[in-house]
Amino acid sequence: MGAASSSRPESLRDLPPVSHHHPSRESLRDRLPVFPWDRLEPYKATAAAHTDGIVDLSVGTPVDPVPALVRQALTDAADSPGYPTVWGTAALRDALTGWAAERLGARGLEHTNVLPVVGSKELVAWLPTQLGLGPGDKVGYPRLAYPTYEVGARLAGAEPVVYDDPTELDPSGLKLLWLNSPSNPTGRVLSADELRRTVAWAREHGVLVFSDECYLELGWEADPVSVLHPDICGGSHDGLVAVHSLSKRSNLAGYRSAFLVGDAAVLGDLLQIRKHGGMMIAAPVQAATVAALGDTAHVAEQRARYARRRTALRGAFEAAGFRIEHSEAALYLWATRDEPCWDTVGDLAERGILVAPGEFYGPAGERFVRIAFTATDERVDAAVRRLAQ
Numbered sequence: 600m601g602a603a604s605s606s607r608p609e610s611l612r613d614l615p616p617v618s619h620h621h622p623s624r625e626s627l628r629d630r631l632p633v634f635p636w637d638r639l640e641p642y643k644a645t646a647a648a649h650t651d652g653i654v655d656l657s658v659g660t661p662v663d664p665v666p667a668l669v670r671q672a673l674t675d676a677a678d679s680p681g682y683p684t685v686w687g688t689a690a691l692r693d694a695l696t697g698w699a700a701e702r703l704g705a706r707g708l709e710h711t712n713v714l715p716v717v718g719s720k721e722l723v724a725w726l727p728t729q730l731g732l733g734p735g736d737k738v739g740y741p742r743l744a745y746p747t748y749e750v751g752a753r754l755a756g757a758e759p760v761v762y763d764d765p766t767e768l769d770p771s772g773l774k775l776l777w778l779n780s781p782s783n784p785t786g787r788v789l790s791a792d793e794l795r796r797t798v799a800w801a802r803e804h805g806v807l808v809f810s811d812e813c814y815l816e817l818g819w820e821a822d823p824v825s826v827l828h829p830d831i832c833g834g835s836h837d838g839l840v841a842v843h844s845l846s847k848r849s850n851l852a853g854y855r856s857a858f859l860v861g862d863a864a865v866l867g868d869l870l871q872i873r874k875h876g877g878m879m880i881a882a883p884v885q886a887a888t889v890a891a892l893g894d895t896a897h898v899a900e901q902r903a904r905y906a907r908r909r910t911a912l913r914g915a916f917e918a919a920g921f922r923i924e925h926s927e928a929a930l931y932l933w934a935t936r937d938e939p940c941w942d943t944v945g946d947l948a949e950r951g952i953l954v955a956p957g958e959f960y961g962p963a964g965e966r967f968v969r970i971a972f973t974a975t976d977e978r979v980d981a982a983v984r985r986l987a988q
Contacts, residue, residue, distance in 0.1 A: 627754065631753055631754070632749070635959040636657075638956075642944050646952060649950070650951075651951060653951055653953060654951055654974055655978070656952060656953060656954050657971065658973075659971040661846065661851075661852050662973055663850050663904060664850065665854075668890050672889065673854075673883045676886035679881075679883055683880060685878060686714065687715040688882075691889055694889040695713040695858050695860065695892070696709070696860075699827070699841075699860045702816070703812075703828060703841065705825065711863040711866065712862075713866070714873075715856070716878070716880075717855050717857070718844070718855035719811070721855075722842060723745070723748060723750075723777075723842070726809065727755035728751070728755040730807070732757040733756045733757060736755075736757040736772055737752075737757060738752035738773075738775045738776075739761070739776045739806075740752075740761060740762070740776075741778075742761040742762060742763055742961055743784060744761070744782075745960070746960065748777050765800070766800040770804035770806060775806070776797075776807065776808050778826065779811040781815065781823050781928030783960075784955070784957065784959075785925040788928050791828075791831060795831050798838075802837070809840050809842060810840070810842065812841050813843060814847060814930065816848045816898060816902070817902065817928055819926075819927055825841055827841050827860060836861045836863070838865075840862055840865055841859070841860045841861055842859055843859075844856070844857040844858075845888060845892075848891075849897060850901060854884050854887060855880070855884065856885075856887070856888045858888075904976075908974070908976065908979045911980070914983075916932060916970065918987065919987070921936055922934065932969070933957075939965065939966060940956040940968050944956050947968075950985045
């Protein structure tokens with residue numbers, strides 16, 4: 600100990616010069632693909648040049664007002680000078696367990712079965728790292744999928760693997776299996792039989808299942824079911840965690856409020872890690888979340904808005920020669936004209952309409968585009984007019 604301390608430099612001036620180049624060290628950034636949305640910028644500029652302005656149907660970001668009761672709860676809790684807790688207030692945990700029991704049909708929930716998170720994207724991106732995964736471990740996710748599943752695996756140094764049917768994956772080394780129903784981008788809903796079969800397979804092989812159910816309350820031609828429903832999980836949450844968000848159901852994307860429900864052992868480990876990392880939802884947002892989960896009227900009102908926009912856009916795109924596949928739930932139409940997706944994106948941009956290329960969600964989407972119906976009624980009407988011309 601003494602010898603080691605005597606070798607330290609006497610002052611900072613004695614230190615060797617700092618090198619900002621690390622040719623032998625891989626940057627974390629080097630593991631990641633190009634951020635996909637940056638590639639859409641030239642098309643966005645083209646669409647924005649339209650004489651009547653852009654109709655942005657690319658990113659599924661809410662545009663309607665935050666419900667008044669949620670804003671009031673946020674305001675009432677604005678005087679929150681102290682640190683919030685990572686696990687959230689008891690009132691928040693009550694709201695989470697109560698909502699999951701009523702809406703998901705999950706049984707026997709305790710506070711240990713829920714965990715608030717700072718938006719679902721943060722959770723998806725950092726979950727493999729927080730689970731301690733790394734080289735030699737595999738993370739499975741759908742062939743057509745939200746890009747952050749792959750990003751999360753790569754950030755941890757794990758191997759991302761895609762599937763058409765998860766039960767056909769090689770379970771060796773598979774530590775985390777992502778399900779996504781309703782799907783982003785396709786809107787596909789997994790049937791109860793598919794979910795049951797997958798849960799049984801994962802438990803047989805000791806694979807942890809995280810089910811991304813952020814669009815569960817937006818079923819149109821299907822009634823999505825949670826992996827935590829007793830008909831799926833047999834009344835046991837072992838090895839299962841469901842991911843939910845208030846971004847879509849309550850127009851709270853700007854609040855970054857999401858949560859996990861499921862296996863208490865898994866959530867307990869994540870809670871301890873997130874305490875060390877300071878990953879906590881702001882106290883006013885926790886209060887707003889309680890208000891949002893306790894009200895169903897605003898959810899029904901927002902669903903009605905989206906239903907109108909979906910009907911209008913689906914009819915307009917089909918009349919313009921598009922074929923819509925899946926899309927029975929969520930906030931998107933998965934559409935194709937049987938041509939390369941960037942050709943479709945470019946053509947629509949000339950009409951002032953911006954959509955997302957299917958390639959963003961995997962090579963299997965290279966002839967599709969994802970059309971979000973999260974624009975205002977006025978902008979949706981503008982798109983319908985342009986498509987008819």
